[in-house]
Amino acid sequence: xxxxxxxxxxxxxxxxLEKLFRRAxxxxxxxxxxxxxxxxxxxxxxxxxxxxYEPSTRTRMSFAAAAHHLGMNVVxxxxxxxxxxxIKGESLEDTVRVLxxxxxxxxxxxxxxxxxxxxxxxxxxxxxxNAGDGQGQHPTQALLDLYTIWKEIGRLADIxxxxxxxxxxxxxxxxxxxxxxxxxxxEFVFFTPETPDIPGFFRMKQDLKEHxxxxxxxxxxxxxxxxxxxxxxxxxxxxxxQLERFExxxxxxxxxSYAIDASRISRMKDSxxxxxxxxxNTEIHTEVDTDPRSVYFKQAGYxxxxxxxxxxxxxxx
Ligand code: NCD
Numbered sequence: 001x002x003x004x005x006x007x008x009x010x011x012x013x014x015x016x017l018e019k020l021f022r023r024a025x026x027x028x029x030x031x032x033x034x035x036x037x038x039x040x041x042x043x044x045x046x047x048x049x050x051x052x053y054e055p056s057t058r059t060r061m062s063f064a065a066a067a068h069h070l071g072m073n074v075v076x077x078x079x080x081x082x083x084x085x086x087i088k089g090e091s092l093e094d095t096v097r098v099l100x101x102x103x104x105x106x107x108x109x110x111x112x113x114x115x116x117x118x119x120x121x122x123x124x125x126x127x128x129x130n131a132g133d134g135q136g137q138h139p140t141q142a143l144l145d146l147y148t149i150w151k152e153i154g155r156l157a158d159i160x161x162x163x164x165x166x167x168x169x170x171x172x173x174x175x176x177x178x179x180x181x182x183x184x185x186x187e188f189v190f191f192t193p194e195t196p197d198i199p200g201f202f203r204m205k206q207d208l209k210e211h212x213x214x215x216x217x218x219x220x221x222x223x224x225x226x227x228x229x230x231x232x233x234x235x236x237x238x239x240x241x242q243l244e245r246f247e248x249x250x251x252x253x254x255x256x257s258y259a260i261d262a263s264r265i266s267r268m269k270d271s272x273x274x275x276x277x278x279x280x281n282t283e284i285h286t287e288v289d290t291d292p293r294s295v296y297f298k299q300a301g302y303x304x305x306x307x308x309x310x311x312x313x314x315x316x317x
Pocket of ligand 1: 058141240278279
């Protein structure tokens with residue numbers, strides 16, 4: 001399977017997702033076997049540029065680690081907003097044009113403007129991977145989220161998923177909903193805290209709801225009844241408030257209205273899983289970290305294998 005740019009969740013077919021997940025699973029097994037060193041031959045000597053204009057721990061490091069494990073070389077810039085020529089007024093398009101001339105095999109970009117990476121990909125002579133664009137999408141996070149559900153629940157159809165937190169400004173939830181909506185009999189519950197001062201401030205954006213309506217996918221939006229909804233779900237996906245995305249606007253949100261503590265996790269089904277893209281703030285208490293349903297650290301770990309598989313497909317292996 002050969003992929004070109006990786007820009008948004010909608011681009012993946014179910015068949016591609018299945019191939020990708022089988023490959024990630026195989027890579028994980030190979031990585032933990034005596035044949036681990038052979039992986040280095042897979043993309044030996046290929047060059048990855050990691051260009052991050054916004055903060056990142058997991059995405060940047062797991063792409064770099066994935067590349068190293070496959071024998072690639074990595075050149076990166078973090079905080080490119082301040083430390084690259086962006087501060088001198090250079091556009092992403094000009095930057096990528098120049099980077100292309102250093103002959104990388106793939107460029108991974110995180111940028112603060114929605115849609116900017118997709119636009120820039122049009123002029124790039126090598127594949128571009130969107131590692132998060134503003135409040136737009138984060139397709140590789142959604143891939144690892146879906147992989148986690150596939151591994152931990154064992155199926156991608158017939159599941160009820162509750163997604164909670166700041167659904168208006170978070171990009172991971174957008175990409176995840178687009179990806180999950182490809183599968184049969186998926187039902188979403190969107191929980192956002194009440195915001196009496198600016199009603200509906202954290203609610204899922206209209207474009208996504210239109211997508212669900214057009215595809216006749218069931219969803220409900222709630223701002224109360226969280227405890228009653230918990231026992232009904234197979235996946236509980238928690239996100240943080242994206243504070244940096246609404247700086248200066250004073251919004252009163254009850255941060256505890258969906259915080260998972262020991263008493264709340266005990267309401268979840270034994271077979272359900274608790275996910276979070278991380279980083280977390282106070283919306284998942286550390287006391288539930290050891291509960292077998294808490295899979296968020298495992299989820300982050302799966303990210304590296306999914307990104308290894310993705311790099312192989314993008315580079316035609
Ligand atoms: C997310 C992001 O950058 O959108 N982080 C990540 O890549 N795991 C989630 C977040 O910042 O809340």
